[in-house]
Amino acid sequence: MKFHYEFDIKSPAKKIQHQHHMMLIGSCFTENMGEKLQKHKFQVTENPHGILFNPVSVAEAITDYIEQTLFTETDLFCYNECWHSWKHHSRFSGITANEALQKINTSVQDAHVALKKADHIMITLGSAWVYMLSEKAANFKKGKVAANNHKAPADWFTKKLLTTEEVLRVLDNLIHRLFHFNPGIQIIFTISPVRHLREGVIENNKSKAVLIQAVHHLVEKFENLYYFPAYELVIDDLRDYRFYAEDLVHPNFHATQYVWEKFVNACMPDETKSLLKEIATINLAVQHKAFNPSTTQHQAFLKTYREKTLQMQMLYPFIMWEKELSYFSENIR
Template identity: 70%
Template sequence: MKFHFEFDVKKMLHPIQHQHNLMLIGSCFTENMGEKLQKHKFKVMDNPNGILFNPVSVAEAITAYVDNTIYTSSDLFQYNDAWHSWKHHSRFSATTTEASLQKINTATAAAHAYLSNADHIMITLGSAWIYTLTEKAPQAKHGSVAANNHKAPADWFYRRLMAIEEVLSVLDNMIHRLFFFNPKLKIIFTISPVRHLREGVIENNRSKAVLIQAVHHLVDKFDRLYYFPAYELVIDDLRDYRFYAEDLVHPNYQATQYVWEKFLGACMDDDTRNLIKEIAEINIAHNHRPFNATSAQHRKFMASYHEKTWQLQQKHPYLDFSEELQYFAF
């Protein structure tokens, strides 16, 4: 008896390898994948602006990295005794403009340098609903879209659903800028399986439909674009509330692990997957906490994994096992 509909995921034409530089940008699901990639020793820059949901904010952030934009105090606003940016997550907020701008401009400069030599960028879109600033919002510019509302009053925003043509235009311009800036770059698009139920069930489905239609149009247009079906794997393959957290919005550990395994199968070759298994074994040993740290058995265990880690480091010098080697040296 089958309890879910499993489908084949199209393999990526240019698989990801550990030698590659990856940038991830988009919704909170992006950070779930980024954490797993970093855990398995991939070189990753994850969400330099913080979590972003809509195509406009993603495109604006990427364009700022390409241009190496320098933000000034005129780009910030004060609310609840802190300074914020409408283009950045609240982790860039601070009690002074100088502190906030320091964090923002440092992150932008680092993203500019990293993106110029990146091999892949993974863009995860969460919602086609955008919140434009009204005249009541401080530092509001005509038609400006807020990437983060910073818990500001509702009358500072006007909500609307982007049209497919609008999403296409925003992303198409961004893609051309990216390819001109970094000709070797490959783009992976995903749609976040996180359900934006605060918008409403019907509104969430309308939003996802707009994103899916627009992204597939672009994937068909550009040969360096690839679509990974994270959304479909959770919604149509697993298709059960057992795979969501208690809020019924975010996929739980089992769901993200299932998507991760599918990602490995579709986006990485056999050699990379085998290396991931070896790294995972070392991670487990590194996280092991012994009952008796002074026992001969534990010393033997540590020596064994120090040797395994050292051998793997010699075989793959582009990986960094310094922390693990220090731990196993005991």
């Protein structure tokens, strides 16, 4: 008896390996995947503007990295005793304008370098709803889309659902810019399975439909584009509220882990999958906490894994092993 519907997932033309550099940008689901990639020692740059949901803000952020945009105080606004950017997540805000600008501009410069050498960029789109600044908003610019509302008053914004044509126009232009900047990059699109219920159930589905239609049109149009079905895996494969957190909006650990395993199987070659298993054993060894660290048995355990990690360092010098080697060495007595 089958309790859920599984489907085959097409693999990308260029599979992901540890030698590759990756940039991840988009919704909070991006950070779920980024955490797992980093845990398994991939070279990842994650959300240099912070979490972004709509395609306009994603495109503007990537354009900032390409152009090495330098932000100034005129790009910021002060609200609730902090300085903010409408283009950035609140983690880039600061008590002073200089504090915010230092975080923002450092991140943009680092992202420029990372994007130039990236082999893959994963873009996760969350919503086609955009919030544009109203005339009451601080630092109002007509038609400006806010990437983050920074808990500002509701009347500072007007809400709009982008059409498929508008999303296509924004992303088509972005793709041309990306390929001109980094001709070898592979673009991986995903649609976030996080449900934006604050807009309403029907409105959320309309939004996801716009994004799905636009992305599939682009994948069919361009080479070096790939669609990974994270949304479909949660909505159509798992298809059960037991795979959501208590808010019934965000996929829980089990759902995220399921999507991760499907991603690994579809997007990574066999040698990388084997390497992931070796990394997982070393990660477990680092997490192991002995009741009696001085025992002969635990000291032998630490020495065994230090040697194992040294061998991995020799075999895979492009992977950073310093943290693990430091842990094993410092605890050997």
